[in-house]
Amino acid sequence: MHCYQLSPHVYLESFDEDVVMLVADRDALITVNQAAAQVFILARESVGDGAFNRNDCINFLVEHYELTRPDAEVQMLALLGFALNHGLVLKRRAA
Numbered sequence: 253m254h255c256y257q258l259s260p261h262v263y264l265e266s267f268d269e270d271v272v273m274l275v276a277d278r279d280a281l282i283t284v285n286q287a288a289a290q291v292f293i294l295a296r297e298s299v300g301d302g303a304f305n306r307n308d309c310i311n312f313l314v315e316h317y318e319l320t321r322p323d324a325e326v327q328m329l330a331l332l333g334f335a336l337n338h339g340l341v342l343k344r345r346a347a
Contacts, residue, residue, distance in 0.1 A: 255343075271283070
């Protein structure tokens with residue numbers, strides 16, 4: 253089973269309506285809106301450096317964004333896909 257970890261190399265800088273996310277270990281800049289940045293910030297506060305799996309991600313979305321479980325499953329796939337592709341989340345092999 254795969255588990256994930258938030259990258260420790262992400263830094264955020266806010267500008268009016270947008271947030272620039274620097275993924276330092278990839279030398280990449282990603283511009284997102286405030287709402288998207290808040291998801292990352294809240295996730296960082298919730299899991300810190302710890303590992304999480306897909307079910308944890310779904311539970312996080314249900315708890316913090318009041319989504320139904322089926323809607324949270326869809327959002328989880330979209331969020332993890334985006335985050336993995338941009339280096340915001342790292343894939344780890346569970347022990």
